[in-house]
Each structure stands twice: as structure tokens, then as C-alpha cells.
Amino acid sequence: MADLQWWETAVIYQIYPRSYQDSNSDGIGDLPGITSRLDYIAGLGVDAIWISPFFKSPQKDFGYDVSDYCDIHDEYGTLEDFDDLIARAHELGLRLMIDIVPAHCSDQHIWFQESRQSRDNPKADWFHWVDPMPDGSAPTNWLSFFGGRAWTWEPLRQQYYLHNFLASQPNLNHANPDVRAALTDVARFWFDRGVDGFRLDAVHTINGDVAPYQDNLANPKFEPGPLPQQQQPFFRQLHDSAQLNQPAIQKFSEAFRGVADEYGDKFLMGELHGDDPVLASQTFTAPGRLHATYNFNLLAWAGLTVDELKNAISDAVAAFNGTGRLTFAFSNHDVPRSGTRQLAPLGLGQEHQEALQLLLLKLETCLIGSTCVYQGEELAFEDVQDIPVDQMQDPWGIEFAPAFLGRDTCRTPMVWKATAPNGGFSSANTTWLPIAKGHLKRAALDEAARPASVYTAFSEFLKWRKTQPALMQANQMSDLSGTAKQIVFDRISEQQTLRCCFDFETLTASFEEV
Numbered sequence: 001m002a003d004l005q006w007w008e009t010a011v012i013y014q015i016y017p018r019s020y021q022d023s024n025s026d027g028i029g030d031l032p033g034i035t036s037r038l039d040y041i042a043g044l045g046v047d048a049i050w051i052s053p054f055f056k057s058p059q060k061d062f063g064y065d066v067s068d069y070c071d072i073h074d075e076y077g078t079l080e081d082f083d084d085l086i087a088r089a090h091e092l093g094l095r096l097m098i099d100i101v102p103a104h105c106s107d108q109h110i111w112f113q114e115s116r117q118s119r120d121n122p123k124a125d126w127f128h129w130v131d132p133m134p135d136g137s138a139p140t141n142w143l144s145f146f147g148g149r150a151w152t153w154e155p156l157r158q159q160y161y162l163h164n165f166l167a168s169q170p171n172l173n174h175a176n177p178d179v180r181a182a183l184t185d186v187a188r189f190w191f192d193r194g195v196d197g198f199r200l201d202a203v204h205t206i207n208g209d210v211a212p213y214q215d216n217l218a219n220p221k222f223e224p225g226p227l228p229q230q231q232q233p234f235f236r237q238l239h240d241s242a243q244l245n246q247p248a249i250q251k252f253s254e255a256f257r258g259v260a261d262e263y264g265d266k267f268l269m270g271e272l273h274g275d276d277p278v279l280a281s282q283t284f285t286a287p288g289r290l291h292a293t294y295n296f297n298l299l300a301w302a303g304l305t306v307d308e309l310k311n312a313i314s315d316a317v318a319a320f321n322g323t324g325r326l327t328f329a330f331s332n333h334d335v336p337r338s339g340t341r342q343l344a345p346l347g348l349g350q351e352h353q354e355a356l357q358l359l360l361l362k363l364e365t366c367l368i369g370s371t372c373v374y375q376g377e378e379l380a381f382e383d384v385q386d387i388p389v390d391q392m393q394d395p396w397g398i399e400f401a402p403a404f405l406g407r408d409t410c411r412t413p414m415v416w417k418a419t420a421p422n423g424g425f426s427s428a429n430t431t432w433l434p435i436a437k438g439h440l441k442r443a444a445l446d447e448a449a450r451p452a453s454v455y456t457a458f459s460e461f462l463k464w465r466k467t468q469p470a471l472m473q474a475n476q477m478s479d480l481s482g483t484a485k486q487i488v489f490d491r492i493s494e495q496q497t498l499r500c501c502f503d504f505e506t507l508t509a510s511f512e513e514v
């Protein structure tokens with residue numbers, strides 16, 4: 001059996017740079033701060049890190065609105081700081097992935113600044129520009145993820161432009177080969193600097209179609225969920241019918257894969273969602289396209305019961321068993337933290353937060369494919385739901401507060417030492433989001449030194465994981481079984497069959513060779 005590629009079994013630690021470590025006392029995390037904490041990450045035993053965007057940006061969506069893909073945002077440091085970071089990561093045996101946003105850029109990007117001026121400038125076709133309908137309305141019924149229409153009027157051109165997120169995040173026109181070429185140049189720029197892979201943001205929202213754009217169909221299955229964000233009009237539509245996940249996107253996947261292959265051992269992991277995410281994932285990971293897609297099944301905002309967890313895992317595994325072409329995650333910078341979110345559906349009280357978090361970490365790192373662990377999961381941090389509305393930062397949360405708190409709840413700064421000012425995150429008077437007092441009892445360096453901590457247990461587990469052929473040498477697993485409170489499956493390689501049992505009654509994982 002051929003050896004697996006590194007990314008097929010990788011445990012990837014996700015860093016939200018604004019909230020990791022501040023090195024210059026401005027209350028904002030930065031690249032030198034991350035470099036200073038790499039030993040802590042390496043000590044956990046993960047294989048790679050993924051850093052959310054740190055490129056030049058007006059920070060309207062905290063870096064997911066890029067105004068220069070090949071430079072560093074001032075608050076985060078310089079290209080030299082990045083070179084130091086990657087050199088130190090590689091010295092420690094950590095691969096480094098960065099977060100490229102190919103679907104849209106900032107309205108401050110020079111590409112958009114030029115494009116919006118007129119209908120005949122050199123960048124006139126770099127975005128999706130469309131004339132109004134005869135009655136003046138927008139070209140289609142498409143809505144933005146963050147609320148409101150996906151089309152905004154530009155007086156200079158007397159046209160609408162498309163944005164699937166904020167109006168300040170115009171969608172790039174991937175039907176234009178110059179756009180694809182500009183983005184593959186970005187890929188080369190960072191591969192030349194030594195990065196090992198990309199997390200590709202929101203690839204389902206790339207649009208390579210040409211006008212006339214079609215209306216989205218209504219979603220006949222729409223039922224407003226219990227959470228305010230699930231009641232948004234956005235969810236009344238079927239998106240894969242027109243707005244998202246269109247076949248033309250795959251020109252992008254193929255172009256990026258071509259560049260990655262020129263550099264060898266690289267990893268392209270696409271963030272992807274849609275009406276039928278499994279189907280879309282298969283399309284994105286067909287030969288010659290992305291290596292893997294980032295699977296949303298375990299990220300459900302309201303958490304999942306044991307039965308729902310089983311279904312979520314089975315659904316993804318059914319499509320990808322025998323391959324490493326998917327990435328599982330329980331937490332990221334966009335959803336409430338799993339240690340909190342998963343308590344209620346599993347019928348557990350807060351006193352079980354640590355044991356549950358450790359169990360979830362073990363479960364996800366025993367599934368096929370790679371895993372993304374979000375900063376603070378190794379510390380069983382709870383979600384922070386008491387941020388005062390006037391200190392909220394997330395534009396999505398601000399739009400819908402107080403009914404919906406947005407994504408600040410999982411983005412508060414890391415804390416390192418319970419006794420240090422701001423938990424050791426920063427020596428500034430104020431930090432960009434408040435420090436979560438509740439996190440201080442599990443501050444990172446304190447926990448790394450404490451034998452009974454989740455950090456210590458997870459790092460021991462990751463060491464053990466590396467010694468198990470069934471987990472490291474094949475991406476094969478059996479169907480799921482177990483009682484109503486258990487998830488049981490076998491991981492299978494030529495050398496070993498390992499029965500993995502995750503018990504949500506006792507909150508323990510057990511393993512047995514069979």
C-alpha cells in the first residue's frame with residue numbers, strides 16, 4: 001500500500017491571528033506573537049497550522065476582505081515577520097497553511113477601485129457588473145449571507161455588482177481568465193515563500209458564470225430553525241440552483257491544483273458549503289482539482305445529538321471512505337465553540353465541558369481524512385456569550401444583535417497565564433475583543449504544564465495516534481454502530497483493525513485491536 005500523503009491524516013491547528021498573541025501592546029494579535037507561541041503548538045503534537053487571513057485589509061470582515069494578497073496587514077507585521085514565522089514553524093516540524101480568499105476581495109483592493117470607475121477600464125470585467133432590470137431592480141433575487149441583497153448599486157458605472165457577503169466584499173469574476181491568472185500568481189507568491197498549503201475560503205461562492213444570471217429557486221423545505229440566523233431570508237432559497245456551486249467554479253480548482261502540483265507536496269483544502277455539500281465536495285475533489293474539502297457536518301450551530309453525530313459522520317464517510325479527501329472540524333472562527341455548543345444536545349451540564357471536549361477531539365482525530373482543531377479547543381474553552389453589544393466586532397453579529405450574537409463568541413483572545421495582565425495575551429490597556437474571564441482558569445501555558453489538563457491528555461493521545469497503523473496508514477472505516485449513547489467504528493489498515501468506541505454516557509474513548 002502506498003504511503004499516505006501528509007495531509008491525508010494531518011491534524012491542523014487553526015489560528016485566528018487577531019486573537020492569538022499580541023507582541024507590540026496594541027491589543028491585537030500579530031505574526032511575531034504567533035511565532036513566539038509556536039513551541040506551545042508543537043508541544044501539542046499537531047502536524048500543521050492554518051492561519052486565518054493576515055493580508056492587507058480594511059478589516060471589515062477581519063481579514064476576509066483582502067486589499068493586497070501579497071502583503072501583510074500593518075497590524076499583523078511585515079513579510080519579514082512572516083518569513084521568521086514560517087522558518088520557526090518548519091524548524092519545529094510544523095507545516096504551515098495560509099488562508100486564501102479567492103471568491104471576493106475588499107472594495108479597497110486596487111482591482112475593484114479601478115473596475116468600479118467605468119465600463120471600459122482595463123479591469124472593467126474583473127467583477128460581476130450587471131445592468132439594472134428595466135424597473136431598476138437588481139438582476140436576480142440573490143441574497144447575501146450577511147443579510148440584504150447580494151447586489152449593490154455603483155453610481156459611477158450605473159450598474160450593480162455582486163457580493164455574497166458584505167457589500168465591501170465584491171465577488172471576483174472568475175469567468176475572466178485574467179482574474180484566475182492573478183490569483184494563481186498569488187498562489188505562486190506564497191508557495192515561493194515556503195507555505196505548505198492553503199485553506200481556500202468559501203470556494204462555493206466563487207462565481208465564474210456570465211450574464212444573464214438566473215434567479216435562485218425557492219427552497220421548498222425551508223423551515224425557520226430555532227436560531228435567528230437560521231430564520232434569515234437567505235435560507236428560503238436553494239442556492240445551488242444558480243448563485244453558488246456552479247460548474248464554472250471548477251476552472252478555478254483546476255488552475256490552483258496545477259500550480260500546487262508544480263510545487264510538489266502541497267495541500268489545497270477548500271471551505272465548501274451548499275444545498276448538497278457532499279455532492280459539491282465530490283465535484284470539487286474530482287481528479288485534478290482540490291485535494292480535500294472542509295466538511296461542515298460536525299459544525300452545526302446548535303450542536304448535534306449522538307444520533308445526529310452518527311448521521312453527520314456516516315453521510316460524509318459514505319462519500320469519501322477509502323480516501324483522505326475531506327477534513328472534519330468541530331470548531332472554527334465562525335461557529336460557537338464546540339465545548340459549549342455540544343453540551344445541551346448531549347444532555348450534559350457545564351461540569352462535563354472538559355471531558356466532553358477531550359472526547360470530541362479524540363473522535364474527530366480518529367475519523368478518516370484530516371482534522372482541524374481551533375485554538376482553545378485544546379483548552380476546553382467555553383463559548384463567550386456575554387460580550388456587551390457595544391464591544392461586539394463581527395459585522396454579521398452587529399447586523400442582527402441582540403437576537404443573534406454573531407461570531408465574536410468564539411474569537412476572544414487566547415489567554416496564556418491566569419495571573420498575567422489580559423491573561424498574557426497583551427499588555428495593552430484594552431484588547432480588540434474583551435478577554436474572557438472564564439477562560440483564565442484554563443490558560444494555555446498553565447494547562448500545558450498541568451498533567452491532568454485537556455491539553456496534556458490530547459497531546460498524549462496524538463502521540464499514541466501516530467503509532468496506530470489503522471489510523472495512519474489507510475483512510476478506511478467501517479459503518480458506525482453502538483448504543484444510543486455511543487459511537488463505535490473500526491478503522492482498518494492492512495496491518496490492523498482498531499475498534500474505536502466513544503461513549504457519551506461515561507465521556508470516555510476506548511480502543512481495542514480486533
Ligand code: GLC
Nearest residue numbers: 061064101165201202333334
Ligand atoms: C468564510 C470565512 C468567514 C468569512 C466568509 C467570507 O466562511 O470562514 O469567516 O466571513 O468566508 O469571506
Ligand code: CA
Nearest residue numbers: 022024028030
Ligand atoms: Ca499587536
